[in-house]
Amino acid sequence: MINRAIFHKTTADSASLMIAAALGIIGFVVLFVWAMLSVGTEVLDFVAKFAFLRKIFEAGFGIKVDGEVSINILFAVCFTHAVVLALSWAVIIAITTRVTAGEIEKGTADLLLALPVTRSEIYFSTSLVWVVAAIGLAVCPIIGVWIGSRVFVTPEVVDVARYGKPALNFLFLLWAIGGISSLVACCVDRRGPAIAVVVGIVLLSTVLNFVEPFIESLKPLRYLGLLNYFRPVDVFRAETWPIMSMVVLFLLAIGCWSAGLIVFCRKDIPTA
Amino acid sequence: MTTAIIHCHKLEKWYAAQHVLRSIDFQIEPGQLTGFLGPNGSGKTTTIRILLGLLKPSSGSSTIFGRSCQTDGKNIRQEIGYLPGDVHFYSNLTGRRTLDFLARVRKRECTNEMLRLADALDLDLEKTVRKYSTGMRQKLGLIQALMHKPKLLILDEPTSALDPLIKQSVFDELRAVVREGRSVLFSSHSLSEVEELCDEIIILRNGQIVEQQQISHLKNKALRRVKIVFASNNSVPDQLPLSLHVLVLDGATLTGNWTGKTADLVQWLATQKIEDAMIEKPDLNDLFLTYYRDGGSTQ
Numbered sequence: 001m002i003n004r005a006i007f008h009k010t011t012a013d014s015a016s017l018m019i020a021a022a023l024g025i026i027g028f029v030v031l032f033v034w035a036m037l038s039v040g041t042e043v044l045d046f047v048a049k050f051a052f053l054r055k056i057f058e059a060g061f062g063i064k065v066d067g068e069v070s071i072n073i074l075f076a077v078c079f080t081h082a083v084v085l086a087l088s089w090a091v092i093i094a095i096t097t098r099v100t101a102g103e104i105e106k107g108t109a110d111l112l113l114a115l116p117v118t119r120s121e122i123y124f125s126t127s128l129v130w131v132v133a134a135i136g137l138a139v140c141p142i143i144g145v146w147i148g149s150r151v152f153v154t155p156e157v158v159d160v161a162r163y164g165k166p167a168l169n170f171l172f173l174l175w176a177i178g179g180i181s182s183l184v185a186c187c188v189d190r191r192g193p194a195i196a197v198v199v200g201i202v203l204l205s206t207v208l209n210f211v212e213p214f215i216e217s218l219k220p221l222r223y224l225g226l227l228n229y230f231r232p233v234d235v236f237r238a239e240t241w242p243i244m245s246m247v248v249l250f251l252l253a254i255g256c257w258s259a260g261l262i263v264f265c266r267k268d269i270p271t272a
Numbered sequence: 273m274t275t276a277i278i279h280c281h282k283l284e285k286w287y288a289a290q291h292v293l294r295s296i297d298f299q300i301e302p303g304q305l306t307g308f309l310g311p312n313g314s315g316k317t318t319t320i321r322i323l324l325g326l327l328k329p330s331s332g333s334s335t336i337f338g339r340s341c342q343t344d345g346k347n348i349r350q351e352i353g354y355l356p357g358d359v360h361f362y363s364n365l366t367g368r369r370t371l372d373f374l375a376r377v378r379k380r381e382c383t384n385e386m387l388r389l390a391d392a393l394d395l396d397l398e399k400t401v402r403k404y405s406t407g408m409r410q411k412l413g414l415i416q417a418l419m420h421k422p423k424l425l426i427l428d429e430p431t432s433a434l435d436p437l438i439k440q441s442v443f444d445e446l447r448a449v450v451r452e453g454r455s456v457l458f459s460s461h462s463l464s465e466v467e468e469l470c471d472e473i474i475i476l477r478n479g480q481i482v483e484q485q486q487i488s489h490l491k492n493k494a495l496r497r498v499k500i501v502f503a504s505n506n507s508v509p510d511q512l513p514l515s516l517h518v519l520v521l522d523g524a525t526l527t528g529n530w531t532g533k534t535a536d537l538v539q540w541l542a543t544q545k546i547e548d549a550m551i552e553k554p555d556l557n558d559l560f561l562t563y564y565r566d567g568g569s570t571q
Contacts, residue, residue, distance in 0.1 A: 003377060004376075005376035005377040006377060009373055106360055107358060108360050110326065110354075110359075111354075111356065111359070111361070111416070112377075113324070114349060114352070115377045116346050116349040116350035116377075117346065118345070268326070269321070269327065271321075271357075271358065
């Protein structure tokens with residue numbers, strides 16, 4: 001089912017982007033740890049004074065400011081930070097759109113698909129790359145927290161293993177985005193529009209989950225937003241596996257990915 | 273069980289309301305160099321893309337080596353070499369790395385043949401594809417199509433960007449391929465190339481096959497330009513043979529086309545008072561243009 005040459009080439013083509021994003025996330029999380037240690041408490045005290053800001057913090061990061069907030073919980077916020085999300089999503093979207101829409105756009109699909117390899121083999125081989133990349137990216141925030149807690153003095157013990165559950169939740173989120181992106185890339189023959197559609201879907205979903213706490217009429221729609229199933233701070237605090245969220249994200253990932261496979265196997269390949 | 277290398281049966285293709293292929297029926301026997309001719313938009317590339325599984329036919333069927341192109345594409349493509357009309361490669365790779373990658377996907381060892389072809393076509397494989405000219409990319413495309421010694425080569429306008437010397441090298445390679453009993457489908461809109469190279473010709477127009485013939489048979493159907501200089505103006509007969517179509521009659525000099533057998537023309541000339549007569553070599557170009565303009569009626 002996997003063509004090793006295609007897998008290796010896709011990995012090589014994506015490697016520099018993956019490494020840059022991974023280093024970016026790790027570096028950012030180290031800085032984030034430093035910032036939380038330096039000004040985290042002051043920021044929370046300031047936010048606690050304003051009801052509106054409290055609500056934004058709760059919607060955006062899942063932190064109840066008036067409750068007890070440990071330094072470990074503050075570190076867990078890094079999973080929902082825009083920089084971490086943007087970098088990781090960018091890598092997944094870039095890889096998933098590279099082979100289907102990207103190859104058709106560049107005209108190299110003609111060569112690839114005229115080789116003795118089935119379309120499903122191509123799809124499996126390239127999917128394996130982003131599935132593995134997502135695992136690496138999901139671990140990056142933990143590495144950042146670990147490095148940060150070693151470099152800077154922390155007022156309490158940082159148990160890195162506790163970040164495993166939010167990281168797993170993060171992994172399923174990345175897989176869901178990968179599945180959606182794979183489907184879109186198979187439906188669209190140009191990479192630019194494919195990326196625009198995926199980014200549009202992800203942004204809409206993010207905005208929906210961010211604004212629904214403020215707008216009563218949007219509350220029933222919150223289940224449509226991806227971030228409804230990604231609550232790393234809640235997961236960290238409760239120390240329970242977010243089984244339902246992961247199941248929903250996994251079903252979304254596998255459903256979209258399978259639909260993409262069907263579309264790719266049946267579609268006409270246009271000339272570039 | 274068919275022995276044909278390629279067999280298309282009532283192949284149809286619609287793009288929305290556009291009827292691109294109309295009941296395409298043809299077969300190609302093994303060990304032949306077949307020219308696939310037609311003007312732009314006649315359906316050559318669409319037919320080729322269906323054969324390679326890049327497009328799904330709206331109806332009809334196609335087989336290569338007796339296997340269905342729609343359901344057994346992977347096995348078929350193991351023995352096919354394909355050069356797309358507008359060939360594109362991974363611009364960040366060198367020529368050598370590109371060919372290595374394609375060979376690895378095929379799971380074939382092609383190094384020796386790859387290097388021989390690069391030498392024959394005078395291509396530097398160490399340059400990145402980004403630095404290649406259009407002609408160099410075309411050569412790289414030919415090498416990747418030929419390097420695994422496929423049983424069937426499908427070339428979509430392979431010589432469009434090549435200089436005359438390299439074109440001859442490519443023709444030599446293709447002739448060698450056919451001598452080894454392998455087959456070539458050579459798509460082109462250049463009649464002279466096909467006439468020079470191919471044994472058989474398939475002509476498409478508006479998504480339909482208007483002719484499939486051996487080149488030699490086709491030449492018999494071609495018009496012969498004749499120029500007859502009669503002894504005097506009075507020697508020009510009132511009644512001319514039906515096969516002689518007059519283009520210009522200038523005094524005693526008649527220029528026209530002869531659509532019948534050459535022997536009949538010679539026999540008729542022998543009965544006339546003439547000073548001179550010239551019969552030109554059959555020119556496929558006229559025939560070809562007739563197909564292009566009228567959809568195939570040559571008689």
